[in-house]
Amino acid sequence: MTTIPAEPLVIAIDGPSGSGKSSVSRAVARSLGVGYLDTGAMYRALTWWCLERGIDLTDQDAVARASRELPLELGTDPASPGVTVDGTAIDTAIRESRISEAVSHVATNLQVRADMQHRQRALIARIALAQGGVVAEGRDITTVVAPDAEVRVLLTASEEARLARRSKELHGDAGAAAVEATRAQVVHRDARDSTVSQFIVAADGVTTVDTSDLDFEQSVEAVLAVVAARGERV
């Protein structure tokens, strides 16, 4: 473990799919001994819940209603951040391809976004207080949900690197066919999601960490270096 911040520290991390947000954020939170919030899991959980209940994802009002009623519980321990809806553990189910391919319908619903952003601000405040700090990651955390966070990072990587990582994770190899099969879950999803959030280019005051040429441990160290340098910026 590195150092436990004296004051509750909010670290906001955004970035495109496959940049390493979830895995790197969890490792950073563990290293600092603070809580973790996976906001993407919230959109995934709502997508799962709507599909379970037969709600048409293109029916914006119905999905927004489901969002307001979603009985969601999120674990905030970076070692095991479980996701539960109405008592059912859905950690594995929300990572299935059918959810990855459908989640943008939900994430681009502006009524849903307003509801989720409201929940996320409350969660960030609560986790930071309870766990001495929080690493919150997603697509609009540095810009909309927590623009006043003490540390704001855009974690990015080249399209090639992101496709290869996700392909290896899903198919166990990064050969051309596997990479192509992964494209819809990475590039096409980012194109849809970027119509409602800015996560390709860093906003003012947000530090870009490009992990294209870094391995996992080096990426974690690079984010921890940004955290360590906080306050040194003018």
Ligand SMILES: Nc1ncnc2c1ncn2[C@@H]1O[C@H](COP(=O)(O)OP(=O)(O)OP(=O)(O)O)[C@@H](O)[C@H]1O
């Ligand atoms: N710097 C890195 N070098 C190599 N592999 C990495 C690196 N960072 C993350 N990975 C691996 O890449 C894969 C994708 O990472 P992760 O799921 O954290 O990305 P993400 O940005 O959260 O994606 P999404 O937004 O689609 O959920 C994981 O298998 C992870 O272990």
Ligand SMILES: Nc1ccn([C@H]2C[C@H](O)[C@@H](COP(=O)(O)O)O2)c(=O)n1
């Ligand atoms: N703050 C956020 C977090 C996530 N999303 C969207 C983008 C993705 O399509 C989906 C799932 O996220 P992932 O688990 O892949 O990081 O949710 C968003 O719009 N805003």
